[in-house]
Amino acid sequence: MSRSGGGKGDGRDPGLTGRSFTAAQSFLLDVKLRWTHDMFPALRDRVAPCPDAVEGVAALLENDPDYRLFAWFERHLQRLKYSGRYGLYPYHAGQRDRLEASLSGEDLPAGMLTLSPDMDLPRYYTGTDIHQHPGGVWSDPIAGFVYERGARSTTPTLGAKHADLHTRFTDKVASDLNGAPATVFDMACGFGKSTMPFAATYPDADIVAMDLSEPCLRLGARTAHEAQRHNLRFVQRDATESGLPEDSQDLVTSTMFLHEMPPNWVEKALRESFRVLKPGGRMAHLDFYLLPDAFARFIHYGHGRRNNEPFMRPLAEMDLPAVLTEIGFTDIAIKPFEESPGALAAENRSWRFPWTTISATKPG
């Protein structure tokens, strides 16, 4: 990649302006919506009545040209979104100098951002270009910007209301709590999209936002500072070994974290949630878990392969109620989550992630 820093192109391609980038990304999203609303329901019709096992669905669909086309679109729309001529990566790389300079953090209040640049990153994390993001969300100083822009269309049906997902989750968690928490721990906060609604809902809480990715944390701290959310502390660290004191948190939360790790790490994350929670404290994770039938399971497992998310299937196959019970949690609630009004209604036949809330209490 060029490091021209010119702001209008990537140094190789004078055609890559903000206008061409925006138009191309909007075109890709329109195609993705066609995939979501038309191609997906057509495939579903092929497997009615749905076999009981995922292998039965695979036998019906795996060699079907329409399924192959569906899979090709899924893989390659995402590839174009990140790495194509008008992709997120070349567009942001063309503005590298300006973007990197904006993350210096010089004006941040003391303690708002704690980095550990020499820390060892886990192999599961560095071994995959997650979401097909070149270099993952951690290896390039501009990765936070690339991820932030990409995350606007992770759930294509939300369109411009992409942030509503996090707000709805925060509202749901808040409605389940008895009163405002004084301490909140957001595991794997990324660039803070999951943390900011908690900071807004609980302006008096002391909130720790932890992640492995320095570029994402730098962007998160900058965004929070600009929004005057100074009750947030961004920390670079493995959230499954957070270093937070035992019995210190009223609320532990995460969004789209568990499916990014192998099962033994998921278990570690849940044990860490238990350890740091105060007795009576509540944990609430939003992730992809409950799959209504074998067709949904087949599609979800394929999505994991095609989107470079190798631990989606292992998480979906974990016995989470048993793991949570064994750790000692009570009031365990694992429920489908409606990411937008009507998303869970029977008449909604479009593709969607199997959003699920995984909540439990540390007994008092």
Ligand SMILES: C[S@@+](CC[C@H](N)C(=O)[O-])C[C@H]1O[C@@H](n2cnc3c(N)ncnc32)[C@H](O)[C@@H]1O
């Ligand atoms: C899909 S992103 C979600 C980010 C954010 N929660 C959101 O909803 O926008 C997953 C995040 O998990 C982080 N991550 C993965 N493993 C981690 C670990 N062991 N400790 C802390 N962060 C981790 C990644 O760096 C990434 O930012």
